[in-house]
Amino acid sequence: MQWAIIVAYIAIFAVFLYFISIRPQKKQQKKMDAMIASLEVGDSILTTSGFYGVVIDITDEVVIVEFGSNKNCRIPMQKSAIVQVEKAGGEEE
Incomplete structure (x- = not known):
């Protein structure tokens, strides 16, 4: 009886742990995946390091981002380094 x-x-x-930690983390990951999937050329982004830039090219895992007003500052970076996306029309994800 005590074992039961x-x-x-x-x-x-275990159920409490699932609802407190694992489930919200999966929801957040799905939200990030959807944000990265909706990424388009011309979108403004915020990187994990705090830089704002504009997407100028997209491949499978790499995004080329233009930083600042200097049009020669183009840096390739991984999609996983993107934290926030602001669409060219002005809506934010």
Whole structure:
């Protein structure tokens, strides 16, 4: 009888842990994946390092971003380094 109670407590704790930590993290990852999938040329982005830039080319895993008013500052970076996307029309994701 005591083992059944211990197993029930462990099961309840596992479910609690899932809803507190794992589920919100998966939701956030899906949101980020959708944001990266909707990325288009001309969108303004914010990188993980805090730089703002404009997307000028997109490949499978790499995005070429133009930083600042100097049109010669074009840097390739991974899509995973993008934190925020602002569409060319002005809507923010």
